[in-house]
Amino acid sequence: MTLTEEQLIQIRRDLHQIPEIGMEEFETQKYLLNVIQNFNQDYLEIKTWKTGILVHVNGENSEHTIGYRTDIDGLPVQEQTGLPYASKNEGKMHACGHDIHMSVALGLLSFFSENKPKTNMTFIFQPAEENKSGGMQLYNSGAMDEWMPDEIYGLHDNPQLNAGVIGCCQGTLFAGTCEIHIKFIGKSGHAAFPHDANDMVVAGAQFVNQIQTIVSRNVDPIESGVVTLGHFSAGTTGNVIAGQCQIDGTIRALTQENNLKIQKRVREIALGIAQSFGCEVEIDLHQGGYYPVENDPKITKIFMDYMQNAKDVDFVETRPAMTGEDFGYLLSKIPGTMFWLGVQSPYSLHSEFLAPKEEAIQIGVTEIRDFLQYRMNLIYDVIK
Numbered sequence: 292m293t294l295t296e297e298q299l300i301q302i303r304r305d306l307h308q309i310p311e312i313g314m315e316e317f318e319t320q321k322y323l324l325n326v327i328q329n330f331n332q333d334y335l336e337i338k339t340w341k342t343g344i345l346v347h348v349n350g351e352n353s354e355h356t357i358g359y360r361t362d363i364d365g366l367p368v369q370e371q372t373g374l375p376y377a378s379k380n381e382g383k384m385h386a387c388g389h390d391i392h393m394s395v396a397l398g399l400l401s402f403f404s405e406n407k408p409k410t411n412m413t414f415i416f417q418p419a420e421e422n423k424s425g426g427m428q429l430y431n432s433g434a435m436d437e438w439m440p441d442e443i444y445g446l447h448d449n450p451q452l453n454a455g456v457i458g459c460c461q462g463t464l465f466a467g468t469c470e471i472h473i474k475f476i477g478k479s480g481h482a483a484f485p486h487d488a489n490d491m492v493v494a495g496a497q498f499v500n501q502i503q504t505i506v507s508r509n510v511d512p513i514e515s516g517v518v519t520l521g522h523f524s525a526g527t528t529g530n531v532i533a534g535q536c537q538i539d540g541t542i543r544a545l546t547q548e549n550n551l552k553i554q555k556r557v558r559e560i561a562l563g564i565a566q567s568f569g570c571e572v573e574i575d576l577h578q579g580g581y582y583p584v585e586n587d588p589k590i591t592k593i594f595m596d597y598m599q600n601a602k603d604v605d606f607v608e609t610r611p612a613m614t615g616e617d618f619g620y621l622l623s624k625i626p627g628t629m630f631w632l633g634v635q636s637p638y639s640l641h642s643e644f645l646a647p648k649e650e651a652i653q654i655g656v657t658e659i660r661d662f663l664q665y666r667m668n669l670i671y672d673v674i675k
């Protein structure tokens with residue numbers, strides 16, 4: 292069966308209620324499998340990988356395989372939307388819209404399970420996009436090998452675009468990211484005797500201030516970068532000198548070169564602070580699979596030209612964004628395109644109030660289905 296708009300919205304609401312953190316998507320996997328097993332199975336082969344699912348669609352010509360990837364994990368965010376179908380999982384929420392991504396993917400898969408595609412297809416329901424580089428883990432596990440796509444597509448929802456609008460750009464769509472985890476370890480003591488202690492609030496504060504110079508002084512101003520420290524904790528109370536300071540953050544850059552340059556400077560500054568304060572430092576800079584999302588020039592031109600000219604598609608050319616995505620790793624191995632799907636919300640991705648407009652799901656399914664058919668016809672004409 293091809294899922295109707297009503298069914299897609301119900302699926303999205305069901306998934307929205309059961310968000311799970313990366314590599315713990317057990318209920319989500321079970322729900323997805325149940326939906327997929329109700330599709331026409333004539334052309335489908337299904338397998339699981341950890342908490343993810345791979346579905347191969349046998350097309351008319353098996354010389355080319357089109358990949359379509361959705362992420363399936365939620366975030367550790369306490370939902371505050373007040374919606375009747377809000378998350379039932381305390382402290383977890385689909386605050387990045389992966390429930391929308393999954394619903395669109397199911398809509399597409401349901402269509403191609405009924406309408407044999409011109410080429411093979413591999414649908415990837417990928418765990419752990421947010422924090423554990425699920426895309427990189429999946430690719431490196433070899434689980435995709437037998438159904439390896441020749442080209443791959445994936446979308447991300449965008450609250451700033453009207454529902455159903457498609458956005459894309461040539462080159463880098465999303466930044467490469469790198470998590471920062473730094474711990475300064477000194478000596479705690481009485482607030483009255485600072486000379487007998489080694490104050491890690493002061494060391495941490497110096498670190499926070501000094502890294503502000505990285506983007507302003509080390510990155511070419513024509514290019515760009517972000518160093519955000521979202522977490523700083525030290526000490527226990529006002530009259531005890533803190534012996535430890537934990538700082539966590541993230542680096543964002545549009546090129547891998549700048550990402551590595553910023554990583555190097557963060558490391559150097561942390562080591563310099565440790566030396567000048569005579570304290571220990573533990574530095575954990577972790578990029579994993581969060582490479583810059585580099586759209587393939589040829590495939591992206593075909594995608595953008597199609598979307599620009601298609602009747603009924605509202606298309607905008609977007610600028611690169613400093614969000615990260617482990618789809619960047621898959622794109623470093625397989626040529627393809629990532630694009631935005633507008634879901635129109637006053638709240639940003641990762642907000643506890645994010646409430647995407649559900650009409651974007653069916654519009655997205657129609658737009659992407661038509662593009663994929665167009666693309667498969669182009670390929671089929673060449674290889675048949």
Ligand SMILES: CC(=O)N[C@@H](CCC[C@H](N)C(=O)O)C(=O)O
Binds near residue numbers: 468540
């Ligand atoms: C689309 C999106 O919001 N992605 C996340 C990716 C997280 C990357 C990693 N955990 C990091 O913080 O560096 C994002 O925060 O952009």
